[in-house]
Amino acid sequence: MNDAMAEAAISSKSSPESAEAPTSATKSPGRWLRVVLASIAVLAVLLLGAALGMSLQLLSGASAQSEGGTVDVGFAQDMSVHHRQAVQMAGMARDRSADPAIRSIAFDIETNQLQQIGQMQGWLSLWNAAALPTGQYMTWMADAESMPGMGHGDGSSGAAGVTTMPGMASPADLEQLRTAGGAQFDVLFLRLMLRHHQGGVPMARYAEQHGETAQVRNLAEKIVVSQSAESDYMMQLITQRGAQPLQPPR
């Protein structure tokens, strides 16, 4: 029956004059066609909807079995990476600086951020989410562009995130820190760590405002408060040493 209809359709198209199909056959193909077209259209819409849903989950770093919210998971993954670099630099300063003021702020940053990484990793584990982000950073910050101090890092930026988070020291910065010594090391450490804090605070502020879970919003808020205070202190230490801070993240 279907083939007959299709043939009728083709012949009616190619030579409408000669088309002498019976009445019943000419009425039903139209209805049949409409049903098929409508079904295909509905299916297409459903598929696109599913694709959109998956793309949002992919961007957020969450996965099907992840029980965390988009902002919660993205913040915990990205801030773990951001914190790890602070821990790395602070560990170097605790080991190598001779200045008690530097050593104590370094020990403080190292231990508190390490503990916070542990909290975030614990949440990710309970949410069945990956420990590390995949692909771009900060994809969970939907309207990040409108936030003051929210830079593009050193990488490309757009709706899909950034390749480098704001405030992160480059491999060259870290190499310089590794080879520096004495007062030069102290000042370089302070400048890199201050810029690192300045980059991390807006991320935490976003999570404080948009996090899905109360505990996540609370940690984010505490990061904003304590890192802002540490930033003021490091600014003071930099000035005391007759140095200038680095350009804050854009």
Added chain:
Amino acid sequence: MPSGKSSKTVRNARPVVTATKPKPWGTIAAVVAIAVFAVAIFGYMFTRYEDRRAFTPTAGTKDPSTQIQGIVIQNYGAGRGHIGPDKRVAYDHSPPFGGPHDATWAACNGVVYATPVRNENMVHALEHGAVWIAYNPDKITGAALQSLRDRVQGANYLMLSPYPGLDAPISLQAWGHQLKVTDPADKRMDHFIQALRLNQYTYPEIGASCDVLSGLFDPAKPPPFVAAPPGPDAVPLTFSGGRGTSPGDESAPATPGGTPPVPTPPAGG
């Protein structure tokens, strides 16, 4: 399709002669085009999504790497013994991916090593949750090498090093896991890293650092790789760092693995 119903009504009301004439070829083409587009987009997203979902460790699927074709999995247990810088371990795989190791770990926080590094230090980094990408320097050069460097440089818990005499162009190691591939664009590399890097169910020392152990390890001048097979005085794989049988320097403050025999580890691999 809100207009569908009304146009249908109009159409059905028409005389038979006109009903045979116009077929909505434009509409058909448009709907088919949209459907093809939707299927393509859906297929693409679904593949990527499935990749991510399938290789993320969860309480239900603790080791998703078992789905990777060609993966070698071996249970080395947890908390193996530590040896000193003058000793060697009789590893059972090349490159090794588990067993006793040097007390000092190789820095594994996105380090690209220019020269081959001593196995005993690299294995310690695997115990800390890192993935080690080793490549044969005779086979991986130019753009292929650059793509590996770009992937590793600065990345958390990844390290890259040349491995002379490697029996494949590229070999990936995580604690108790190994995958050898020929192409740096092989998707299985992504799957391996997604499944095993910092996988809390498969690496022994949760929370351990990949940073440089200050004063004890220099990533710019790492202890060199030794190509010669370990001699008869090499530390056996079963060495657990137990007291009294110390074959080497046991400065093992980082893990509690130095105490009595290694307990049977929980199934992790």
